[in-house]
Amino acid sequence: MPKRKDKSEDKKAPSKGKKGPKGKQTEETNQEQTKDNLPAENGEAKTEEVLVQELEQHQVLSNKHVAPDHLLQICKRIGPILDKEIPPSISRVNSLLGAGRQSLLRTAKDCRNTVWKGSAFAALHRGRPPEMPVNYGTPPNLVEVHRAKQLTGYAKFSSSFPGSMYQHVKMHRRILGHLSSVYCVAFDRTGHRIFTGSDDCLVKIWSTHNGRLFATLRGHSAEISDMAVNYENTMIAAGSCDKMIRVWCLRTCAPVAVLHGHTGSITSLQFSPMVKGSLRYMVSTGADGTVCFWQWDTDSMKFKYVDALLINLDAILGLSKISQDKVDSIQFSNGGDRFISGSRDGTARIWRFEQAEWRSILLDMSDRLLGDTCAEEDKFMKPKVTMIAWNQNDNYVVTAVNNHLLKVWNSSTGQLLHDLVGHADEVFVLETHPFDCRIMLSAGHDGNIFIWDITKGTKTKHYFNMIEGQGHGAVFDCKFSPDGQHFACTDSHGHLLIFGFGCSRPYEKIPDQMFFHTDYRPLIRDSNNYVLDEQTQQAPHLMPPPFLVDVDGNPHPTKYQRLVPGRENCADEHLIPQLGYVATSDGEVVEQVIGQQTVDQDEPGLEPSILDGMIRQLQLEQDQRTGADQESAPSGPQNAEGTPRRALGKVLFRASLASELSEIVQKNLSVTPRFLSLGGVGKPLEYDTQCSGQVGKVVIAQMLDLGDLKKISRRSK
Structure with missing residues (x-):
């Protein structure tokens, strides 16, 4: 590329020759103008020269149609436009390699950073939830808060959110998802998911907003006693009466750890909010009287047993001397x-540590409000405290007594303020609202669920858990969502009840009974107590998506399978x-879902197996017997499903075929099949004996020492 002419030569050219007075005056004028523009021109000229030299050195300008300063011109054009749309932090300073603004x-x-405005902040607490929007920047300062109050006027929380608002809470859906009582329920940190832990050894994950069943976490061999979600909302830990704690990943449902440390049932679990680099902590308590501390690393996701303490609360606080x-x-x-x-006395x-000792305020459950008379049955009943709870701002304490009363106390003075009447049985659930200090939720074995305004001592909302044909279901646990818009309850019959504000239409798209067909399959345990599905020999979280079935194991329609x-x-x-x-443990043969129906074709290059020949022979014999029976049988009324005799023939054929095949397999292969799966091409749910051309496919899915049908077929050769 030819070199550009030096600008210094252009400036020297006019100076040659003689200068007259007029030329001298013109030169002086030009020099004054040059002095004014000299810094800007020199800076631009140097920048342009450096840019051109670098482009020539690296041979970037190989295309002659592209001007040497093309990139510089584009940046000059983009800069003002971008500054107008998105102002930089420092005006008139641009950097192509800079960061941020x-x-x-x-x-x-x-x-993006929305600036706080007084009106916006004021509107935030006038009919809207009091959580800050996600796209807002730093919180408003004190001046902006006071300015907002001047613009909109002062208002108490109780007037902005009247207690009558909770009268609009309704039950969105009651879902049967467990075969036994459900004693544990919890929300994740976002409130989008609900976890239930049941006596059927399962932990299930549900959607808060539509009731969908997301996953089933299997592994425990006894009742689930408590659950906890870590503060990062990435894991859930479940304790059980099998003396173990299992931890799962919430993203993949994969097992993270199986923790052994207690010699008794796990009674409670809690993650610690303390953070030490990448280390986190969890604490668990057991029926053996010990408190175990567990440490885990967010990088390696490995748990480690730290320490255990044998706790005697009576001895530490001297409670045995007082109670x-x-x-x-x-x-x-x-x-x-x-x-x-x-x-129990x-x-x-209410305990507080003051002046190097524990001081307490006594609350006597036999105390009564002025004007209240003692009922006859209360004279012969010894009062016992069944449950205790603080309200959100710690100004009140609520105690549940075995005479079915709830008592509200002033936590500073110990004065009895209200008696809450409504329950007909003992109350073991007291749950405070996450941000409204007036609201308390109670539930008990009588099936009643109450929302109380404890500042007024009034009942705001009542729901009775009546189950059709089964009476009422005792409510064992309740929890509010973090935003206070929902709460979930579980009962003695295996139901999950979802309550909340707003429309219930999204919950109408799910069935009343939601189980996965793999929920109660047998598990194989290794030496570390990790589990595999016995039928598929796979870890539960690696198995294909299951099918949705009802409580009897019958599959739901296609629209629900989605x-x-x-x-x-x-x-x-x-x-x-x-x-x-x-085949069940009692020897009874039942029909249930075992997998996905597929139309398999014979693999090329493989000879027909012995089992296939047996199946075809049995099918042919059955078709001949059925045809002879139909010729001799009198004609009768037909319906859409065929005659009752034909329907009965289908069932008997399936049962007899399963029995005969079991005997043949046991005789020829010297193994005992655990179950047989029958399905016809195009009709997976029944085997039609009227279609002689239809050959049933038999899958021996789990043997004592063999695998699936293909393995059996190849070995039988």
Whole structure:
């Protein structure tokens, strides 16, 4: 490329020759103008020269049609436009390689930060939930808060959110998802998911907003006693009466750890909010009287046993000297500076550590309000505290007594304020609202669920858990969602009840009974107590998406199968389950879902197996017998499903075929099949004996020492 002419030569050219007075005056004028523009021109000229030299050195300008300063001109054009749309942090300073608001590559999304306005902040607490919007920047300062109050006027929380608002809470859905009582329910940190832990050894994950069943976590061999979600909302831990704690990943449902440390049932679990680099902590308590501390690393996701303490609360606090009976409940205040203990002797105490000793305020359950008379049955009943709870701002304490009363106390003075009447049985659930200090939720064995305004001592909302044909269901646990818009309850019959504000239409798209067909399959355990599905020999979280069935194991229609995660976009033929005969431990043969129905074709290059020949022979014999029976049988009324004799023939044929094949397999292969799966091509749910051309396919899915049909067929050769 030819070199550009030096600008210094151009400036020297006019100076040659003689200069007259007029030329001298013109030169002086030009020099004055040059002095004014000299710094800007010199800076631009040097920048341009450096840019051109670098481009020539690296041979970037190989295309002659591209001007040497093309990139510089583009940057000059983009800069003012970008500064107008997204102002930089420092005006008139641009950088192509800068970051944030100083970069020429910035976008509005990168610099999004909504500025607080007094009116917006005021409107935030006038009919809207009191959570800050996600896209807001730093909180408003004190001046902006006071300015907002001047613009809109002062208002108490109780007037902005009247207690009558909770009268609009309704039950969205009651779902049967467990075969036994459900004693544990919890929300995740976002409130989008609900976890239930049942006596059927399962932990299930549900959607808060539409009731979908997301996953089933299997592994425990005894009742689930408590659950906890970590603060990062990435894991759930479940304790059980099998003395173990299992931890799962919430993203993949994969097992993270199986923790052994207690010699008794796990009674409670809690993740610690303390953070030490990448280390986190969890604490668990057991029926053996020990408190175990567990450490885990967020990088390696490995848990480690740290320490265990043998706790005797009576000895530490001297409760045994003060209470005349067992202290069986304790709860710290939300502020953490006090706690309340409940005893079976009919008293509770509010404890505070002052002047190097524990001081307490006595709450006597036999105390009554002025004007109240003692009922006849209460004269012969010894009061006992069944449950205790603090309200959200720790100003009140609520105690549940075995005479079915709830008592509201002033936590500072110990004065009895209200008696809440409504329950007809003992109350074991007291749940405070996450941000409204007036609201308390109670539930009990009588099936009643109450929302109380404890500041007024009034009942705001009542729901009775009546189950059609089964009476009422005792409510065992309740929890509010973090935003206070929902709460979930579980009962003695295996139901999950979802309550909340707003429309219930999304919950109408799910069935009343939601189980996965793999929920209660047998498990194989290794030496570390990790589990595999016995039938498929796979870890539960690696198995294909299951099918949705009812409480009896019958598959739901196709529209409900699409609710299963992983089956939303499946073709209709992939949503039809395959049924099989399963032998139970009692020796009874039942029909249930064992997998997905597929139309398999014979693999090329393989000879027909012995089992296939047996099946065809049995099919042919059955077709001949059925044809002879139909010729001799008198004609009768037909319906859409055929004659009752034909329907009965289908059932008997399936049962007899399963029995005969079991005997043949046991005789020829010297193994005992655990169950047989029968399915016809195109009709997976029944085997039609009228179609002689239809050959049933038999899958021996689990043998004592062999695998699936292909393995059996190859070995039988």
